[in-house]
Amino acid sequence: MGNRRHKNKQGAPPTYEEFSQKKLKRDQKRKRSDSVSESKPPKNLKKDIVEKPKLSKKTKKVDENDEKEIIKRQREEEKLLPEVDFEELASAKKSLFDDDDGEEEELNDEFDIENGEGEEGEGEDDEEFYDSEEDARERPMFSDDEDEDLDDLNAANMEALSAKLDEEAALEAEEAEEELIQSKTIQPRAKVLPTEEELALENQSGAKDLTVLRTRMIEIVKVLEDFKRLAEVGTSRAEHTDRLLQDICDYFGYSRFLAEKLFNLFSPSEAMEFFEANEIARPITIRTNTLKTKRRDLAQTLVNRGVNLQPIGPWTKVGLQIFDSQVPIGATPEYLAGHYILQAASSFLPCMALAPEENERVLDMASAPGGKTTYLSALMKNTGCIFANDANKARTKSLIANIHRLGCTNTIVCHYDAREFPKVIGGFDRVLLDAPCSGTGVIAKDESVKTSRTEKDFIQIPHLQKQLLLSAIDSVDANSPTGGYIVYSTCSVMVEENEAVVDYALRKRPNVKLVETGLEIGKDGFTSFRGKTFNPKLSLTKRYYPHTYNVDGFYVAKLKKIAPSPHDVSKAGAKEKESLARAEEEEEGIIHDDFANFDDEKDDELIEKSKVRHLKRKGINPNNK
Amino acid sequence: MRPLTEEETKVVFEKMASYIGRNIAFLVDNKDDPHVFRLQKDRVYYVADRIAKFATSIARPNLMSLGICLGKFTKSGKFKLHVTAIPILSQYAKYKIWIKQNGEMPFLYGNHVLKAHIGRMSDDIPEHAGIIVYSMSDAPLGFGVSAKSTVESRNLQPTAIVAFRQSDIGEYLREEDTLFT
Numbered sequence: 001m002g003n004r005r006h007k008n009k010q011g012a013p014p015t016y017e018e019f020s021q022k023k024l025k026r027d028q029k030r031k032r033s034d035s036v037s038e039s040k041p042p043k044n045l046k047k048d049i050v051e052k053p054k055l056s057k058k059t060k061k062v063d064e065n066d067e068k069e070i071i072k073r074q075r076e077e078e079k080l081l082p083e084v085d086f087e088e089l090a091s092a093k094k095s096l097f098d099d100d101d102g103e104e105e106e107l108n109d110e111f112d113i114e115n116g117e118g119e120e121g122e123g124e125d126d127e128e129f130y131d132s133e134e135d136a137r138e139r140p141m142f143s144d145d146e147d148e149d150l151d152d153l154n155a156a157n158m159e160a161l162s163a164k165l166d167e168e169a170a171l172e173a174e175e176a177e178e179e180l181i182q183s184k185t186i187q188p189r190a191k192v193l194p195t196e197e198e199l200a201l202e203n204q205s206g207a208k209d210l211t212v213l214r215t216r217m218i219e220i221v222k223v224l225e226d227f228k229r230l231a232e233v234g235t236s237r238a239e240h241t242d243r244l245l246q247d248i249c250d251y252f253g254y255s256r257f258l259a260e261k262l263f264n265l266f267s268p269s270e271a272m273e274f275f276e277a278n279e280i281a282r283p284i285t286i287r288t289n290t291l292k293t294k295r296r297d298l299a300q301t302l303v304n305r306g307v308n309l310q311p312i313g314p315w316t317k318v319g320l321q322i323f324d325s326q327v328p329i330g331a332t333p334e335y336l337a338g339h340y341i342l343q344a345a346s347s348f349l350p351c352m353a354l355a356p357e358e359n360e361r362v363l364d365m366a367s368a369p370g371g372k373t374t375y376l377s378a379l380m381k382n383t384g385c386i387f388a389n390d391a392n393k394a395r396t397k398s399l400i401a402n403i404h405r406l407g408c409t410n411t412i413v414c415h416y417d418a419r420e421f422p423k424v425i426g427g428f429d430r431v432l433l434d435a436p437c438s439g440t441g442v443i444a445k446d447e448s449v450k451t452s453r454t455e456k457d458f459i460q461i462p463h464l465q466k467q468l469l470l471s472a473i474d475s476v477d478a479n480s481p482t483g484g485y486i487v488y489s490t491c492s493v494m495v496e497e498n499e500a501v502v503d504y505a506l507r508k509r510p511n512v513k514l515v516e517t518g519l520e521i522g523k524d525g526f527t528s529f530r531g532k533t534f535n536p537k538l539s540l541t542k543r544y545y546p547h548t549y550n551v552d553g554f555y556v557a558k559l560k561k562i563a564p565s566p567h568d569v570s571k572a573g574a575k576e577k578e579s580l581a582r583a584e585e586e587e588e589g590i591i592h593d594d595f596a597n598f599d600d601e602k603d604d605e606l607i608e609k610s611k612v613r614h615l616k617r618k619g620i621n622p623n624n625k
Numbered sequence: 626m627r628p629l630t631e632e633e634t635k636v637v638f639e640k641m642a643s644y645i646g647r648n649i650a651f652l653v654d655n656k657d658d659p660h661v662f663r664l665q666k667d668r669v670y671y672v673a674d675r676i677a678k679f680a681t682s683i684a685r686p687n688l689m690s691l692g693i694c695l696g697k698f699t700k701s702g703k704f705k706l707h708v709t710a711i712p713i714l715s716q717y718a719k720y721k722i723w724i725k726q727n728g729e730m731p732f733l734y735g736n737h738v739l740k741a742h743i744g745r746m747s748d749d750i751p752e753h754a755g756i757i758v759y760s761m762s763d764a765p766l767g768f769g770v771s772a773k774s775t776v777e778s779r780n781l782q783p784t785a786i787v788a789f790r791q792s793d794i795g796e797y798l799r800e801e802d803t804l805f806t
Contacts, residue, residue: 330798333760333794387679397802399689400690400694401804409672409693411692413689414687415687424684
């Protein structure tokens with residue numbers, strides 16, 4: 001059935017015309033039904049003749065397929081309805097009444113029901129009449145009666161009722177729309193842009209009035225949303241955007257460059273939501289260490305310590321959200337015993353996307369401080385082997401601490417520049433690359449991003465990310481029976497660091513393809529952005545924004561390597577080592593091919609001479625043989 | 626990274642044996658998933674054999690850690706067990722002490738175990754034997770040595786020390802800078 005929410009909503013009251021008509025009809029019916037109680041159904045109404053066999057047939061054999069089809073057809077018809085004016089509808093009903101067509105008849109039956117409470121009562125009466133339940137006939141109609149409608153739902157009236165509910169919803173929506181349009185049209189074309197003098201005054205007064213800025217931003221956003229209708233005559237969209245950006249910089253404290261970059265990612269209103277969400281800290285979240293405990297047990301112990309918590313959401317089975325706590329959440333005995341780790345909800349996502357299986361060999365290319373590594377280890381139940389790499393030696397300290405605290409015994413911690421990776425060791429089943437990034441998704445955590453990022457960063461960082469992603473791809477074993485996956489993630493929302501990087505990798509390494517991330521939440525990645533067109537498969541990647549899921553801004557892409565490539569050379573393999581040794585030998589050997597040949601004749605002469613000399617020295621006459 | 630020499634092995638095993646006694650045999654002799662001891666820089670790691678083999682491809686200066694770190698050799702050649710060894714020690718522990726909820730935090734802040742905080746303890750602990758400290762919910766909290774035997778400690782004052790703390794999981798926070806590199 002339709003949405004039950006609508007059941008308690010009273011429909012629009014009928015117009016006077018309708019009302020009077022209804023009254024008339026009801027009287028008719030009363031007469032009619034009185035006669036029914038004595039004898040057969042009356043034949044005087046065309047509608048009844050057509051409808052009765054149809055309904056009774058339906059009640060007898062409830063063919064589901066049939067019904068579905070009919071409902072579908074009705075829906076299609078209803079789709080057209082919101083276009084129709086209410087009054088027209090009523091008149092159409094009248095004309096339809098005279099129609100013989102079965103389907104039309106049904107439609108008009110619906111209209112009977114839907115056109116208001118009074119009529120609804122009539123429709124009901126009709127049906128009850130056919131079901132020959134006479135007691136309910138005279139009952140006055142209340143809006144609450146609809147509840148009963150739903151209760152004594154049967155095959156005969158089901159579609160009618162569902163149709164009625166749908167219809168009501170449609171009508172409501174229509175009204176709301178109308179209201180909206182009215183309110184919009186009433187609004188005058190307000191002048192939202194400040195004049196030169198006003199601006200000068202504003203700047204002169206030193207500290208800007210934040211409330212003024214705020215109202216102006218909201219107004220400009222409103223105008224930008226419906227520019228044609230609301231914009232002041234003689235102003236351009238560019239002027240509005242320019243003013244809005246300047247206000248955003250003043251109000252939130254962004255550099256102009258970054259504000260513009262972030263603004264371009266969204267529609268104006270969504271951009272405002274994004275900027276506002278960046279001012280609010282995300283909730284503290286923890287991840288249960290399933291190697292040591294269960295979420296239920298952990299939650300119980302923490303609640304006993306006076307922590308107010310709740311599961312993060314249906315998409316994760318290990319996350320808990322902390323609202324407030326009487327004890328420091330990072331220093332409880334449970335924390336020290338490794339039962340949980342403080343970890344942002346967003347950083348669960350790449351691990352869930354990678355979904356490592358037991359007994360696989362996994363590489364985490366940029367792993368400190370170890371939240372993701374330990375999650376991977378927990379997912380693999382401490383089997384297989386995880387290489388946790390981080391380029392920063394100082395950061396490996398916290399990584400090792402977390403690994404030991406959470407009891408992950410299957411890890412190897414190393415610190416290499418991750419770009420060296422297929423050379424150090426390759427042939428992994430899965431690789432997780434949580435690339436270093438500009439951090440535009442975690443502005444709430446680190447305010448300095450607002451001003452510190454420059455244009456140079458958005459060239460250098462993506463460059464590094466591209467190199468890292470290629471290394472990650474080359475480190476994977478394409479022939480792995482269970483894996484062959486790479487997950488690329490960043491805590492940035494910029495297209496340059498996300499889609500553009502993945503697109504680059506897809507072009508450079510034709511032996512990988514994008515696959516579903518397997519994550520329940522998230523918006524699809526962009527397939528084109530400001531004139532750049534990316535691989536259409538990029539819609540399989542996922543984006544997260546602070547204002548939509550209340551997680552940090554994040555990006556996750558999952559790739560599968562389908563074939564090996566010549567880039568996959570590893571220094572560690574026996575074959576590679578041997579060929580390397582051979583090459584070295586060749587390089588270091590002293591005698592090359594262009595060295596002089598032996599001349600046997602000359603050699604013989606020389607040998608003879610030296611023999612003679614040798615004998616002479618011994619005091620033997622060489623000629624004395 | 627290399628296997629321990631004969632002498633190093635002796636030192637390490639002697640130390641471990643004071644906590645887990647003859648159970649040390651289980652560490653060495655694990656048929657299903659053979660484990661080995663490896664020395665990297667001055668630290669000793671206890672690690673599955675297959676992982677140790679993988680780790681050979683990491684150059685010595687770049688290898689930071691593998692498996693579980695048991696402890697480190699001091700400059701004078703003694704072996705110091707770290708709190709990171711607690712999963713292994715607690716698994717095979719010979720003598721145990723459980724401390725009550727009210728004693729947890731004092732212990733985790735680095736204090737010795739007082740008589741008043743003891744929930745229960747093994748019956749046969751001799752004096753100066755290695756013991757493992759657990760919370761009442763059986764989560765290992767640290768290890769130390771007994772100050773008195775079980776029998777003697779029964780008639781101690783509530784404020785008297787029953788076990789000297791050597792290491793506790795609070796060190797994950799307190800010693801983070803020195804413990805892991």
